[in-house]
């Protein structure tokens with residue numbers, strides 16, 4: 421579970437996030453939505469501890485970053501573009517990141533995860549031959565290997581064709597017991613997999629159920 425209260429972030433004199441509060445419970449899939457420059461990356465970077473928190477509090481599974489040495493393990497992050505090794509196979513890439521993260525790579529677990537993202541058959545191919553969708557699914561596999569309760573996904577289907585998007589959405593839909601925040605510009609994918617929407621505008625954040633958000637969109641009451 422993620423709980424943010426009173427988060428305010430600025431760059432110099434420019435306030436980006438103004439007294440934001442947001443709670444995302446286990447089993448919720450919350451879309452992070454806002455115009456370009458609204459502050460989505462600033463919010464995600466605050467959650468990841470990549471930028472210091474100037475004002476406010478962020479709790480992950482009830483604990484602040486300072487009071488929880490396992491904070492990093494509890495949040496798994498899939499960036500928009502995952503830096504993978506093109507000459508290595510899919511299998512070798514996941515082994516590399518598993519070893520870097522936990523010190524060991526469990527073959528059974530790798531097999532299960534590569535199967536879950538539909539890449540087991542392609543595991544022995546160098547990833548320079550993978551499609552964008554396959555690369556993104558491999559990134560997702562590496563993220564899932566961490567076994568974190570909380571997943572933060574930055575535009576997970578960006579630049580991917582409709583078939584590839586469908587495959588990624590199916591993997592995300594199959595996950596259970598997680599707390600997921602994903603930034604997205606696609607209303608159709610929000611409709612398919614999200615339970616809630618955190619809408620960021622003018623430094624303020626409002627959380628909606630996905631149905632309420634889509635109704636407001638249909639009425640034309642909110643621009644993305």
Ligand SMILES: Nc1ncnc2c1ncn2[C@@H]1O[C@H](COP(=O)(O)OP(=O)(O)OP(=O)(O)O)[C@@H](O)[C@H]1O
Nearest residue numbers: 431432434436454455456457458459460461462463
């Ligand atoms: N390191 C920084 N220093 C100064 N200003 C910054 C910095 N990072 C971001 N900004 C500014 O803060 C505002 C919010 O940026 P942010 O990247 O968080 O928005 P975003 O919603 O993720 O945008 P996008 O959808 O384009 O990725 C923008 O006006 C941006 O120019």
